[in-house]
Amino acid sequence: MHFKRLTGFVLVLMGIPAPAVLAKPIFGFGEMLNGIKKTLNQLADVGLMDLADSIQDEVKDLLNGVFPGSPGQPFPAELLHFLTYTAEFASASYCDGIFVVGRKTQCKDPFCPTVTKGNVLTEAYFANKGSADTTGIVALDATTKAIVVAYRGSQSIRNWFTNAKIETKPMPEWCPGCEVHVGFLDAFQEEQTTVVDSVTRLMKNYPGYKLVVTGHSLGGAIATVAATDLRKRGFQVSLVTYGSPRVGNEALAKFISASKPNFRVTHLNEPVPRLPPLTLGYRHVEPEYHIFKGDYPIGPSDIKVYSGTVNFEGNTGFGGVTSFNFTAHRHYLLPTKLSACDDSMRQGIEFKI
Numbered sequence: 001m002h003f004k005r006l007t008g009f010v011l012v013l014m015g016i017p018a019p020a021v022l023a024k025p026i027f028g029f030g031e032m033l034n035g036i037k038k039t040l041n042q043l044a045d046v047g048l049m050d051l052a053d054s055i056q057d058e059v060k061d062l063l064n065g066v067f068p069g070s071p072g073q074p075f076p077a078e079l080l081h082f083l084t085y086t087a088e089f090a091s092a093s094y095c096d097g098i099f100v101v102g103r104k105t106q107c108k109d110p111f112c113p114t115v116t117k118g119n120v121l122t123e124a125y126f127a128n129k130g131s132a133d134t135t136g137i138v139a140l141d142a143t144t145k146a147i148v149v150a151y152r153g154s155q156s157i158r159n160w161f162t163n164a165k166i167e168t169k170p171m172p173e174w175c176p177g178c179e180v181h182v183g184f185l186d187a188f189q190e191e192q193t194t195v196v197d198s199v200t201r202l203m204k205n206y207p208g209y210k211l212v213v214t215g216h217s218l219g220g221a222i223a224t225v226a227a228t229d230l231r232k233r234g235f236q237v238s239l240v241t242y243g244s245p246r247v248g249n250e251a252l253a254k255f256i257s258a259s260k261p262n263f264r265v266t267h268l269n270e271p272v273p274r275l276p277p278l279t280l281g282y283r284h285v286e287p288e289y290h291i292f293k294g295d296y297p298i299g300p301s302d303i304k305v306y307s308g309t310v311n312f313e314g315n316t317g318f319g320g321v322t323s324f325n326f327t328a329h330r331h332y333l334l335p336t337k338l339s340a341c342d343d344s345m346r347q348g349i350e351f352k353i
């Protein structure tokens with residue numbers, strides 16, 4: 001159906017003469033053509049045609065070796081339990097509608113089994129009806145002695161990458177030259193008071209507890225902004241994101257990366273961490289924990305650790321920059337999809353992330 005438009009579009013997309021493409025040994029031409037057709041169809045399906053243009057520059061940069069890759073390091077096996085447990089909180093944040101402040105934090109089975117079994121209380125619950133739809137919980141986990149802030153992903157990817165929200169705002173109060181995605185900042189600020197007040201009270205009442213901020217997809221982006229804000233207020237934060245988009249420019253990515261620990265988890269060649277594009281100046285928090293196996297269960301040898309605010313060896317270039325796996329966006333470490341709780345309550349929303 002898209003074929004006619006695509007054949008005319010392929011070379012525009014590449015922005016480089018076909019012979020130059022053919023001369024590169026990286027892709028077979030047919031394979032590349034198929035990859036591009038598939039990607040454009042997928043982007044069109046989720047309303048992201050605007051972004052197709054940006055991809056051409058990233059393909060060019062990759063072919064020209066502008067962005068270096070550096071090899072992945074082995075994954076420290078002892079981290080797997082922590083990252084899997086935290087993924088349950090990211091998953092739990094999709095079970096909004098069943099949280100009651102002061103009651104146990106739990107999911108419909110089987111979306112966060114360990115959290116449900118543990119001694120975990122919902123201390124704050126927010127579901128903002130504003131434009132950013134910021135939703136999540138602050139939980140007090142007496143089992144692991146942690147205070148966990150978890151942000152849910154949003155309903156539609158489209159709202160976040162096709163309008164003015166993709167612009168950046170300077171944040172000199174964070175660091176000189178820091179710029180952040182306006183939409184993610186707005187989303188955080190919608191519930192800033194609730195989260196900051198709750199964390200401040202809990203950290204005072206539970207000395208020795210660890211503070212963990214997490215989220216999946218757009219929730220991961222909001223978590224990154226939240227962690228930065230909380231660190232600025234003097235809190236020591238462990239930031240754990242799953243399939244997070246890029247949140248700001250190089251200065252911000254470096255600034256956040258310097259405040260450890262950060263665990264930015266990505267999966268195969270899923271598309272969301274490749275957005276917004278590098279060509280708009282967006283860069284990632286490092287290190288990246290890249291899961292290069294498709295399906296559950298994931299073991300320590302299925303993950304590699306990548307450094308750099310751009311590294312084509314991880315998710316950014318995995319399988320070629322023009323190949324995307326949308327299914328992989330929903331699968332992170334758990335046997336169920338991270339957004340599964342929401343899926344089970346609200347059917348039929350297209351490409352929910």
Ligand SMILES: *[C@@H]1O[C@H](CO)[C@@H](O)[C@H](O)[C@H]1NC(C)=O
Nearest residue numbers: 268293294295325327328331
């Ligand atoms: C895409 O991701 C899903 C879920 O992780 C996986 O089952 C599938 O094998 C992946 N597809 C490819 C072509 O890698």
